[in-house]
Amino acid sequence: MNARSGSALTFGVAVALIAGVTLGNGGANVMPVFVDDFASRFALSDSAAGLVAATQLMATAVVTLLLAKRAARPGRVLMTRFGLALAGAGFLGATAATGPVTLVLANLVIGAGLGAVYAAATAALAATDDADKASAVTICGVVGVTALLIMGVPAANHDLGEGTGFLLMALCCLFAWPLLRRLPDGPAGPTAPAAASAGTRGAAPARPSVVLLAGTGLLWAVTQGAWSYASVLGRQHTGLSHSAVSAVLAVSSVVALVGAVVGPIAARRFGRMRSMAVFVAAQALAMAVLIFTHDPVLFTVAAVLWQACQLAVLVQMLAAAALIDPTGRLVASLSGAGALGTGVGPLAVGAVLDGAGAGVLSVVLAIGTFLASLPLLRMTVASGEATNEPQPGRVPTV
Numbered sequence: 001m002n003a004r005s006g007s008a009l010t011f012g013v014a015v016a017l018i019a020g021v022t023l024g025n026g027g028a029n030v031m032p033v034f035v036d037d038f039a040s041r042f043a044l045s046d047s048a049a050g051l052v053a054a055t056q057l058m059a060t061a062v063v064t065l066l067l068a069k070r071a072a073r074p075g076r077v078l079m080t081r082f083g084l085a086l087a088g089a090g091f092l093g094a095t096a097a098t099g100p101v102t103l104v105l106a107n108l109v110i111g112a113g114l115g116a117v118y119a120a121a122t123a124a125l126a127a128t129d130d131a132d133k134a135s136a137v138t139i140c141g142v143v144g145v146t147a148l149l150i151m152g153v154p155a156a157n158h159d160l161g162e163g164t165g166f167l168l169m170a171l172c173c174l175f176a177w178p179l180l181r182r183l184p185d186g187p188a189g190p191t192a193p194a195a196a197s198a199g200t201r202g203a204a205p206a207r208p209s210v211v212l213l214a215g216t217g218l219l220w221a222v223t224q225g226a227w228s229y230a231s232v233l234g235r236q237h238t239g240l241s242h243s244a245v246s247a248v249l250a251v252s253s254v255v256a257l258v259g260a261v262v263g264p265i266a267a268r269r270f271g272r273m274r275s276m277a278v279f280v281a282a283q284a285l286a287m288a289v290l291i292f293t294h295d296p297v298l299f300t301v302a303a304v305l306w307q308a309c310q311l312a313v314l315v316q317m318l319a320a321a322a323l324i325d326p327t328g329r330l331v332a333s334l335s336g337a338g339a340l341g342t343g344v345g346p347l348a349v350g351a352v353l354d355g356a357g358a359g360v361l362s363v364v365l366a367i368g369t370f371l372a373s374l375p376l377l378r379m380t381v382a383s384g385e386a387t388n389e390p391q392p393g394r395v396p397t398v
Contacts, residue, residue: 059111
């Protein structure tokens, strides 16, 4: 279904993609641990700590969006290494920060550096010869490495002293430097429309619509916002202990890797549009059940189903964008929009939860997921048309 010219997904290419996407999105994934560290170091209130976190996350999102067009051109390895150097300097600055002001400035630098890495690494997904496989392998690797970081950063803060978790992230940037040399590069330049329609690698970059970017941002705002409060709601509604809820969420994150594998298989078997629609609907339903249920078993099942469907949707979204735009600009733009939604989501969900309660929140999130999915589902249709993908019950156009 995705046979096309491009870099083969060798071991070195897979490692480069995993390293780039993991670090590019590392600030968002490891942020709960970061917040706990600098809140205790500088005796910050919850709102102040949240402001510091938002500073880094918003910087990452904005820089990713601004550099999406640049990431579609050659020079991705240089771009990611520049981002690693900038982020590494920011992590060192956060380690040595002596007050909230220097901490905020360091997080701005971190966010800018990670944004450059994230834009180039996600755009590189489109340069492979099998977008579905590359997306699935990358996401699985990112989940595994991120789990190690979530365990390693707090361990460093606890065993070696406050702030050393940032130092560990700086060392990760240094370690990733040589791994990124195999990152697939962008095309040398746009070609004629005829070449683009023929499916060559020199296709002109696709400029994402505002509606598509808004839908992507909304989807990840809903997802990240709900995930941020999943532990709190689990304890309050089901009576599970803190350790039990943490275990449920941890297990659901690991089992969710099944979704990254099943997503491409379902796309090949049933068509990308149909399979993604089912995953989105199941994700919305599971998210709503997890929020308002008071049954521990139902909470556990909903958490596992939600995370599995979320990864399946993510893999299919990245693959569809890569098929539409082989230059990688569309993938990088969607990643930036998702990062923006990730930064805004917890604030918005917290406000709804405080103002209206869990029952209303579950309905709002389910509706938000449905609305956000509409432009993404339209994009999957476009990806099938761009590659003459056979659809169940349809005769493929030649």
